[in-house]
Amino acid sequence: MPKIAVLPGDGIGPEVTDAAVAVLKRADEIFDLKLEFDYFDFGGAAIDAHGEPYPEATRRGVRAADATLLGAIGGPKWDGVPREIRAETGLLALRKDQGLFANLRPARVLEGLEDLSPLKPEIARGVDVLIVRELTGGIYFGEPRGMSEAEAWNTLRYSRPEVERVARVAFEAAAKRRNKLTSVEKANVLEVGEFWRRTVEEVAADWPQVELEHQYVDAMAMHLITHPADFDVVVTSNIFGDILSDLASVLPGSLGLLPSASLGEGTPLFEPVHGSAPDIAGRGLANPTAAILSAGMLATYALERPEVGTAIENAVAAALKRRRTPDLGGDASTAGFTEAVLESLAG
Secondary structure (H helix, E strand, O other): OOEEEEEEEOOOHHHHHHHHHHHHHHHHHHHOOOOEEEEOOOOHHHHHHHOOOOOHHHHHHHHHOOEEEEEEOOOHHHOOOOHHHOHHHHHHHHHHHOOOOEEEEEEEOOOOOHHHOOOOHHHHOOOEEEEEEEOOOHHHOOOOOEEOOOOEEOOOOOOHHHHHHHHHHHHHHHHOOOOEEEEEEOOOOOHHHHHHHHHHHHHHOOOOOOEEEEEEHHHHHHHHHHOHHHOOEEEEOHHHHHHHHHHHHHOOOOHHHOOOEEEOOOOOEEOOOOOOOHHHOOOOOOOOHHHHHHHHHHHHHOOOOHHHHHHHHHHHHHHHOOOOOHHHOOOOOHHHHHHHHHHHHHO
């Protein structure tokens, strides 16, 4: 039986996670997945209960699972705690602990839902971009780092194996899609960017069918909004991927629509891209779409049941055509929208 470690987290995390679990349980009934769910504290909730964001019990639970489903973490309540035990530090530790070096963040404008995008319909139509973000290296982990009264410093550093392995994930994804890969860096001013570009070009020799292009990150930010349909798979560094994937949320219409999968050596992690939104927590206003789509990615990548992932995505698209949460201009509650997805999934 596949074991799913569920980390509801903070703010709206438990609400959207409940929605995603409900959809997975309905999919289990339909497709006979035989899923088993175990819940663990993580993030701010774990700080309150255990004094740290990623306690040992959670660490063991994640390692024993076949997949991890995460809600959202953090909030103003924990902003004053030392940096080494902040909720976000726990997330970085989880990724590093499990060796999750590749973060897949799709931004797709679903057919018939172009009206959700703030872009003109002719620009939004057909957009389907997959951003592959390096997740365990770069400036978020580089040493030395520190801060004094007079200055602060961080180090942007990448090794050849780090770039090669995330590039392979991106090339493999592109080969299964439209055979186009865009590598993003800042090679004109950063040695790390030049190194990244050269290494990606070396890896490209193993995928001659995939067209490779390079973009500077500043130009890419512009092109991603003005000509998003030109891109298929995008591979980039940790910090640039963080920024560009949030920017890509504009394409389908809301950060509440973007799921993600973090893959690598250990237990894969699936989570919505959005934050914990503590201002609307407990009010039934949260949009669970990204969490539900993350559950769909879990079915595709962790369970190796892509037909289940497709069924969940289709159910979400059908539900969005009938009911929408307030952030998308509708009046559906979190539970109401989830019920619409469950009804669509059941057929």
